[in-house]
Amino acid sequence: MIQKSTLTFLFGLFCLSVYYVLRPPIEDVQIIPTYKIVSFDQLEGWNIDDHDQALQSFKISCERLIKYPDDREYNGFGVALDWKEACQDALAMAMPSSEKAKRFFEEFFSPLSFYEPEDGLFTGYYAPLYKGSRERTDKFKAPLYGVPEDLQAINLGLFDQRLSGRSIVGEVTGGKFVPYKDRKIIDMGALENQDLELVWLEKPEETFFLQIQGSGFIELEDGDVVHLGYAQRNGRPYRAIGQYLIESGDVAREDMSLQAILDWMAQNPEKSNELMWKNPSYVFFQERTGDKPVGSLGVGLTPGRSLAVDREFIPLGMPLWLETYQEKETDKENLERISHLNRLVIAQDTGGAIKGKVRGDVYWGIGDEAEKKAGPMKDKGTYYLLVPKNVAHALTKELEK
Helix, strand or coil: CCCHHHHHHHHHHHHHHHHHHHCCCCCCCCCCCCEEECCHHHCCCHHHCCHHHHHHHHHHHHHHHCCCCCCCECCCCCEHHHHHHHHHHHHCCCCCCHHHHHHHHHHHEEEEEECCCCCEEEEEEEECEEEEECCCCCCCCEEEECCCCCCEEEEHHHCCHHHCCCEEEEEEECCEEEECCCHHHHHHHHCCCCCCEEEEECCHHHHHHHHHHCEEEEECCCCCEEEEEEEEECCCCCCCHHHHHHHHCCCCHHHCCHHHHHHHHHHCHHHHHHHHHCCCCCEEEEEECCCCCECCCCCECCCCCEEECCCCCCCCCCEEEEEEEEEEECCCCCEEEEEEEEEEEEEEECCCCCCCCCEEEEEEEECHHHHHHHCCCEEEEEEEEEEEHHHHHHHCHHHHC
C-alpha cells in the first residue's frame, strides 16, 4: 500500500511539472542603467566657479585616499587605484589658479547624472562655538559626554561579508545584547558619576544642537578653546524635531529652520526637553586637536566646500557638482534668497539625518556667521557625480551597446 506521505510527494511533483509545462514564457528583463555621462557644459555655472577652493578640499581627502589599498572597493565606483592617479596629480599642485584647477577636474573626471534624475533635499550645518567649563557650576550644568564603557559597536561584517561596513550599537543587559539608552534616559541621569563629562555647557539646548551638528568648539572661562568632535552614537534612530513642530501647527512648514526651533524653545522653555526627547539619537564626543572640525572621512572640513552625504549612495572623497539654492539671514525676520548655489563640493562627512540618493548637508564653518548661513538652508536641488573617466565609462557601458 502506498503511504499517505508518498502520495503527497507525488501529487506535489505532478503539480510542479504542470506548472513548468503551462507557465507563460519569461520575458527578457530590460536592465535600466543607473547613470549617464553628461558634459561639463551641462553643469550650470561650471565655468565661473572657484575651482581652486574645491581642489584644496579634494587634496585634503586625497591625503587619506592615497593610503587605501589599491584593491579597496570604492562603494561601486571602481577601486582605490582608479582614484589614485587624480589624487597624486592633485597633491603635486601647489597653489593652482582657478582655471588650472578647473582643467584638472576636466582632465581626470567625467560628470555622471542619475539615469532617472530626481530632486533631493539640501540643508546646511556648522560647528557651534559655545561658552563652557571643565567643571559643573551653577552656570554650566549641561554635560557633554565621552563614549561610555558599556556602549558596544559590533561590526556586522565580521559575521557576514554582505554586511561589511555596517554596525549595530547597543549594550549587554541581563546577558542580552539590547539597544543602548535613549536620549531621555541619558538626560535623566543614567550616565552620571561615571566621569564621562568632557565639558559643561549652559543649556541642554546647546548640547542638543552641538550633537546635531556633530562637532563644535567650547570657549572655557580661562579663554582656552576646546575642540570636540563626533566619537560615537547610541544607535537609536535620528528623528527631526522640527517635523513635530510642523505637525503640531506651532511652526509652518515653509517657516521651519534652525532659528525657528530655537525661537520656539526660548518661548516654551518648559516644553523644550519633551521636544528634544522625541529624538532618541544621542551623540558622544572626543577631544580633537586642530582648528577644523573633522568629518566622517577623517579629514578637516572646508567651509562651503564640504558636503555631508549618505555613503550608501555616495562614497566619501568624491567630488560633486551641487546645484541648489541658499537663504541668508539679513535680520531677525527676513531672509535673502540667493537664486543659485552652484559649486563644486567634496563628499567628506555623513549625518544621522542625511539619508537618500540625492541628499546633502553643506558645511558652512564655525560660529555665529556660519549659523546664519546653515540654519535657514532647506532647499531642493541635485548633484552630479565626478568620477574617474575609466570608471564612468564602465558604469555607463550599457548605453553604448
